[in-house]
Amino acid sequence: MDLVIRGGQLVDGSIADIGIAGETIVQIGGELSAPNEIDAHGKLLLPGGVDAHVHLSSPPIERSGPAWVDDFTSGSAAALAGGITTVGNMTFGAPGESLLQALERETAVARRASIADVFLHPVLASPDADNLAEIARLGSEGCSSMKVFLTNPHFNRDLDGHIEAIRRAGEAGVVSMLHCEDAATIAFATRQLVSQGKTSLRYFGESRPVIAEVVATQRALAIAELTGAPVYIVHLSSARALALCAVARARGLHVYVETRPLYLYLTSERLQTPEAGKFVGQPPLREHSDVDALWTGLRSGIIDTVCTDHAPWSLQAKLDPAHDIEHLRPGVENLQLLLPMLYSEGVRTGRISLSRLVELSSSNAAKLFGLYPRKGAIAVGSDADLVIFDPDLERTVTAAMLKSNVDYSVYEGWRVTGWPTVTIRRGEIVFRDDLVIGQAGSGQVLSCGRGGVL
Template sequence: MTDFDLVIRNGRIATASDDFTADIGISGGRIVTLGQHLRAGADEIDATGKLILPGGIDAHCHFDQPMSDGSEMADDFASGTRSAAFGGTTTVIPFACQQKGQSLRAAVDDYHARAAGKPVIDYAFHLIVTDPTEQVLGQELPALIRDGYTSFKIYTTYDDLKLHDRQILDVLALARREGAMTMVHAENSDAIAWLTEKLELAGKTAPKYHADARPAIAEREATHRAISLAEIVDVPLLVVHVSGQEAMEQIAAAQTKGLSIYAETCPQYLFLTAANLDLDGFEGAKHICSPPPRDAANQEHVWRGLKNGTFQIFSSDHAPFRYDGPKGKKAHGTDASFVHVPNGIPGVETRMPLLFSEGVGKGRISLNRFVELTATNAAKLYGLYPRKGTIAIGSDADIVIWDPSREVTITNDILHHNVDYTPYEGRKITGWPETVISRGDIVVRDAQLQSQPGRGVFLECGMPGIPR
């Protein structure tokens, strides 16, 4: 008779605060013991020479999200969560997006239907609020928050998503009253529309002009405005996918002032620049996302922000539009204006390996900071801690065994998403997830998927916490 369902032995365990060598005893999907020389498990893994980390939480990704422009995401909850798992992520939080005129509850029900029977790892939902009617603010959103949908995103850009300032204040006031976490996509919509019109009239429609239409100042202004509105209401706010110095300065100033302002960035702002939008032919369209990548100087600012605490979360913003095909980036032809190219790039599988290799491996951030950015802080901000995001007795056994010395060249052929390209093609990195465990089940082992679609469970989130 064995004492545990699974024992992981001899690995170096790292959490957001600790770093030690121990064995981990797992039973019933949870961590039940941390110690030395544990008794036998029904299954055993020798992690000698490996790192044992909390499973990653990708708190900003998009799977099978309905789009109003006719485009279509290539990843559903089966392929998207499979890809996430191979990259070391054991929990994802995509978005249930309300269409204008639609009930918010109907959007959530639709998203549950899209997910049903597909995820291989656990998942929660953020909400996207695009139409904050009296019904939504007075009844639907408060009820949904109490049902475990405790975070939602608002936009200051895109005609089919954006809210005006009065609406934003109404939503923020509700978030304060209900204890929810508000996320904001901050870019100045009118400035973007004005610049886009001028560019198109001048015949400047190639992918590279996407960056000119969405300059850093448009992000800076909207970030400042969103923070100001949050300050009026006195409510926490998370600014998502921050691209560089100008928006970061607004965030850092607010943090220094003592405001509860948090920030997220993504791999594209560390590993891509605006030059990637200017590749031969239409290839630059592969790198169109919003805000767009900036330049090498801004990359260094983002690295500093990851180290010094300006950023709390590192997410993928995985937006899986295919390059080819009738509903992808080339849907309107290779002569189409950048305006008609779906915004977003894939990255759910490469998020953690990229940051580990170039962050931990190059000495830019510590291993503990890596865990904070990729798992622990997301669990805290979105009400999943300590069930998720750490290695502790009583926590879910969401664990990644990491080979810190494995060298990998990223190519789309080795990835498991359903997209026909990766923006990181040919990049050489060191460090890769070897074994991925979700609630005690081995999901990935020896480069093979071990679990069937549908084993992932939906997570009701608690009230957001504050990373310390």
């Protein structure tokens, strides 16, 4: 045995020592000794978080204009400081690249640069014959997921092809992650606003109304029913779309729901301020009634995961004065704050239990993407991905505390109680004393089992 963690409180409330050999948990409770020990008395011991939805920059793909400011190294640092040990990155293909080629390229980048463990979601740019043929092979290549944007005008134009792609994915044990906002609805709403001269970001919410999410969610649910394939709706934002998912789930469809922190803590009023650009995400911020519905969904189980959609830009890039409802940069930094804020705002307030927090931030994503029980569990034989979490540590969010390369946070000034003090990834202490000490290149690109089963 190499490392023992003493006296931490597990999710079920019991206190147990944990024994780690190499990268693996080998004993829970009983007599334990090892050359290295960590004292976790008075702390919670959580399984490392699994954030299935992040955007980390992956050269050599060049974008026009500025890029996301985090690569696999700085994104890992933010994740580990926040108790997330595994991230699922969206793998966009370079022009002309197939799904498997994109995966191969990004796997090499992640192996060199990542500290956190990684799994990858190839983005389906088009359901052409080559991609359709490759979808059947994704599962056997250790990939459990594929991303499809219903926001892409191509989606409606080749609906038939996309349905077939999602069907084949399901057959191959690959879950389709769907961005549910309807392209035609957004185009219509945007045209109306432009014709009225309402182009500033204060109209951003109206340019992507709830009905755009509703109609795309209905489409996603219809495809799940038609094909029997599992669908995972990313960053769901509204009460109306959530209600549709609840009905579909009750009817036995394989529908899974993710939301992200932005929709749990902030509302559309932010888009009426001079700094609206800071808060632009897709879908847009919604109303207080939507926030309440999402929290109810977290508690009831209709929402399966809280993932960040970490897409970090510099403040200057977000507040570009040229931005309007047709030209903008969606997304915010979030990796380091996901778990502390969900604990502080969810568990401490009594809105969700500690075991729900673990399901939402770790074990459900591990299951849905074919990584459980290697990830998402504190169990003998599981990877030793562990977070020693101080439930009473109170800190105020500042940009300076963030390990991400961002220079701002939408949560600056937020008082958060409950923070990781030590993060262990596969038996190695990678974050301690507020320092990320894991090395770039020590993260693994994981091979996933079948996805889409919870």
